Amino acid sequence: MAATLESWGRRVAPGAEILSEDLERITPGRPLSRGLARSYGDACLPAPGCREIVGTVLADRILAFDKDSGLLRAEAGLSLRDLVRLFLPRGFFVPVTPGTMFVTLGGMVAADVHGKNHHRDGCFGAHVTSLRLRLADGRIVAASRAENADLFRATLGGMGLTGHILEVEFRMVRVPTPWILRESQRIDDLEAFVAGLKASARDWPFTVGWIDCLSRGRHMGRGILYRGRWAEPHEAPRHPPHAVPRLTVPFLFPEWALSRPAIRAFNELYYRAHLARSRRRVVHPEPFFYPLDAILHWNRIYGRRGFFQYQCVLPETSARRFLELLTSLGGASFLCVIKDCGPEGEGMLSFPKPGISIALDMAVRDDTQRIVDALNERVIAEGGRVYLAKDAFTRPGHFRLMEPRLAEFERARERWDPERRMKSAQSVRVLGDGP
């Protein structure tokens, strides 16, 4: 049996991961690095014909930390989980966190991840001060805003296509306590939701919402809005938060488990369970930032054929038209996540831009390509774009129409990797790299 690699959405490609603590030794001549392989689609899979890619997870040393400035430099394979568990008890947190701890620093840079504080603090890349990269031609170079600036900007959100990220330097932020003060509110419809996110953005560093994208008409976009901030010492328990116990999904679920009625029932329950209109409490930061991390292997609930996540960013006024199209296409999903985005970052292909980001999980089915094509055409018409870290089905023509910055990214690649030696299954599919 030939070796294969998998992505989080259970997409599979032939190939193997080469692992070592010493990234300088294993990166030369290889076309791609990946960390914990949490990208949903094919960004972390080898291009057809490439047998070996680099796995960075064993290269996880912290090379410097200055507690006065918060500046931290580490090898690319360091996981966010290690970082949070080591530094939160010491009063530091990452400036930006995605919705899972099972990512590496290299992956956070390559996807230029965003989080619940995007409206205030931008993407992770905004807090990166310097990178160390192995280029396609074998050279090792530093990249920052002052040095090789185009390489730096192309690497933020560049999905690993500019070179192997070896080291990342960024600034950690101080937090008053290791606890989160969270408010949750039940919201009746989409317009109220968008208004709620906007209103919360002024006073709350973290905001996010879950919406029920199966309900139609008057109730379309109903859901729960969460907002939070770090608790002040007088609000928080004196003891640090305990490690959260983890459950695991031990086997692949059968396909009926995610049928439309099952999802409808789940969404109804999730909405109704929030009895009071508004709740306020001090909570553990891990379930606040990483609700799904408590269940290991949760991707197995989507069964044998796997799933993907569709995430796009749209102008606020386009959200209702998008959700109407989604429900008419039958794109059933639970936990549709909605978030307002702040200004576009420096990364040449960074995903967020001002508007509303909508993310939804969908099981892979026979008509998935048709649904994605239809959603993408709507996103293009509304002036939005999709997130490459999630993407598995976007056609190259559609991506070009969404991404006016692609020419600049390709210029940077032309300069730093003219032969296009760095590539992934995704870059072959979406950017037209030769296999």
Place this chain on the structure above:
Amino acid sequence: MKAVLLGATKGMGRALARLLATRGDPVFLLGRNLEDLRKSAQDLESRAGRGAVGVAHCDLEHPMSYALALQAADDALGGFDTVVVSAGLFGTQEQLEEDPALLARVLDANFRGTILFCEAARKRLLARGGGTLCVFSSVAGERGRKPVGLYGATKAGLSHYLESLDHRYRAAGLRTVCVKPGFVKTSMTAGLPAPPFAGEPEAVARSVLRAIERGAPVVYAPPIWALVMLVVRGLPRFVMRRVGF
């Protein structure tokens, strides 16, 4: 405890050093590559947020390096009480059969070098009334098996030596801990097909630390390997000739 670790830049040794450092135990690192050692020391300092971590050059293939390295560790720690050896060389049976030069190095480092190093460490510990000597051997040394015959032979010899140390010097205060890892997911085993009970280095490090604290003479990690090896040791030769492991 005050621990000196040889081989803590990688794998299980790295995980154990992190565990010790983050709970506040002073550690000192020995290894072949000074630049790499300094990066690992930085890592431990950053993770622990406490004092500086010292390093010194020490190469299992060069016994001349041992005394100076142990002296440097003693000076820095003010007399260590625990020595951990997780360094070693590895090759698959195929690589070692094909490459006599590599085989010579593996035999030299894992058997001759490791035992000479342990002798030097043991004498220092006994001279101050005892301490703990924790050495990573392997389940590969339990039985002559097809896929790990040559590597296993070095570990069989090492396990034999460590057992004798335990018998001979425990009463004098030397606690010998022989770690027998099964398949653990480290760079050493990267690329090899992982069996069902493959372990994580962090979990192994926790088992080893418990064994050090209790003074357990032998620790299998992950623990299921104690059972696996009990069965494997009991298998008759005609079975071992037929099976692949």
